[in-house]
Amino acid sequence: MLLMFVAAELPEDATDQERQRHAEQQGGSLKPVLCVDKLPSELVDFAGLLAESSHTGIAWDLVFAAGMGGRAGIAPSSR
Known part of the structure; x- marks a missing residue:
């Protein structure tokens, strides 16, 4: 599994309305802050x-997850 962790942030030139929505956790942009790959057996819950x-x-603030299939019962490798 590939896991991408992102943080919600505001640009420096955000409008008052954008700042209000962000304060209410309803707006902003997403900035990647951390990425990790794990085998399903390494991720219990x-x-x-x-x-x-x-x-x-x-x-x-959020995490996106994607799965990668292997071949013939073998998990993908970094090679």
Whole structure:
């Protein structure tokens, strides 16, 4: 699995309306802050992922997950 952690932020030139929406957690843009790959066996549940990510010291708001298929029962490698 590929996991991309992102933080919601505002551009410096944000309008008052954009700032208000962001304060209400309804707006902003997403900035990638952390990416990690894990085998399904390394990811037991979301609580474990949350606990592990807290050790990085990097603040994030959302996580996107994508799966990669292997071949013949073998997981993808970095090669």
